[in-house]
Amino acid sequence: MPEYTPNAKGPAPARITPETTEPAPIxxxxxxxxxxxxxxIEYRDGQPVIVVSGGKYIPETLTAVAASGSEAATYAVSTKPKTMTYLPYKY
Structure with a gap:
């Protein structure tokens, strides 16, 4: 007896729904x-990544603050990866 299904027509077609895949802000x-x-913050392959543990939510924006207490940058959360760039900031 063969080890395959003779009437198989391949995998079932994928069902893609038009629902949003972006998280909704709360x-x-x-x-x-x-x-x-x-x-x-951890470094993986020389790149900084933010690791989230516990909870259900993360802030929509993150502010980086220099050691002096002044704001250095603000980052917006995105579900789409982007190329990493570095910017200088003053202490």
Missing amino acids: PADQVKPEDIGKMA
């Missing part, structure tokens, strides 16, 4: 503190 006042993910 106002900060509707998020409980225990639901906010803890973030840490």
Whole structure:
């Protein structure tokens, strides 16, 4: 007896729905503190990445602050990866 299905027509067709794949923002006042993910910076292959653990939500924007306390940059969250670039900032 053969080890294949003689009437097989290949894999089932994929069903793609037009629903959004982007996460919907939630106002900060509707998020409980225990639901906010803890973030840490790690370096992988020489590139910084933010690792999130626990929680259900992350902020939509992140602000980088220099050691002096002045704002160095603000980053917006995106679900689409982008090329990493570095910018100088003043301390």
